Amino acid sequence: MATFYRRLPRFDYVKPKSLGDALDLLKGNKLGAIQVYAGGTDVIPRLKARLLPAPKFLMDLKGLSELDHIEYKDGQGLDIGALATVSSLIQNTLVREQFGVLFQGANSIASTQVQNRGTLAGNLCNAIPSADSAPALLCLGAKLVCVSHRGERRINIENFITGPRKTILESDELVKKIHVPDMPAGSRGVYIKLSTRSRMDLSLVGVAVVVAAVDGVIRDIRIGLGGVAPTTIRAKRAEEMLLGEKVRDNIIAEGGRLAAEESSPRSSHRASAEYRRLMVEVLVKRALIQTLKVQE
């Protein structure tokens, strides 16, 4: 059990005014020298709990106004700047209407107070396996545009998160934006979160499904699972089995069963592995019913 401190450790504070300045400051940054933060809803409590080393500088990214945007371009998809808060995302009409599954995921995060400060990029950078936005973004094939003084790289979300609390991001690198391709043509999506409380709780299991069916035949299917493996995962075997199948009750049941087999949950004080795996089966079935049955 970690000792609980109520006070932050001592550090200096720096707020660069442009991305160029921020990247210059980060050049040669070693772990613990500069800790970057945007909303602070994860970094601040982790600094208090001494789960992160006390940095020399806390770098506030909110001066980089060029990263505070949510933009949609027809046919190209959605760009979510690293400073876009969860609140700004879920209040965005276009996101609600065209990226319902992402809206549902983001809207499941914590509380209004946390959503007002926390960013979508932060929900991915903290890389907890139960991150509510990750299953939807995984289904949609989101890419993170990361930038350092060495240049820019685009990383698929499944390669970005490498383990619990681990990402591919270097200590001198920042996430610039998250690119979310359009939903597949004719598809519907849903995110279902299972948690003890309906709000302000981590998900025990989070299931996102994005599926398109034409004339009762599944033509595109993506299943994202959160909280049941070291990272958010796609249930690839369930997807392969479902693809091309006619929508039938036994197919949907089999999809749930396969997805549960693919999950590798662990037991924690919040739920046992057995329970989580059972719930993957139930929730995948439920998500498939919700997205497929209404299309018939």
Add this chain to the structure above:
Amino acid sequence: MEMRDIKFTLNGNAFEIAVKPWRTLLEMIREDLHLTGTKEGCGEGECGSCTVIMGDKTVNSCLVPAVEADNQEIITIEGLPHGEKLHPIQEAFESKAGLQCGFCTPGMIMSAKVLLDKTPDPSEEEIREGIAGNFCRCTGYTKIIESIQAAAEMIKGAR
């Protein structure tokens, strides 16, 4: 590590003070400005008892570095009454018994204020959503929801 000079408006009054970079907004409000209405519960953004309004939005002040108050408008529970006259939300919490120990109440009322500013006639569901980030361990929330409904009526009646 140098102190930072910041300027902000708190409850309508302009302030110019110097803060340490590792000071939280909550610590500044309680310990530097001696406004102890805002409470510290968990200190890690789970419970909402430190909720204040910064720039029209509720935030957990225990998670906000005080330097970020620079150029902001902040409202705490002390900013709600007009002189001796309580804000309608405060009056409703009193008349409807929306509190027992009272520790969550300042944060709860700040969330209720933003909710009612945006949604003057909220449904019960909207009220529940509006205070979802504020934990109460005494009341079971029923009386709090009734208080906020009564406050909405009082505010409507006063218009």
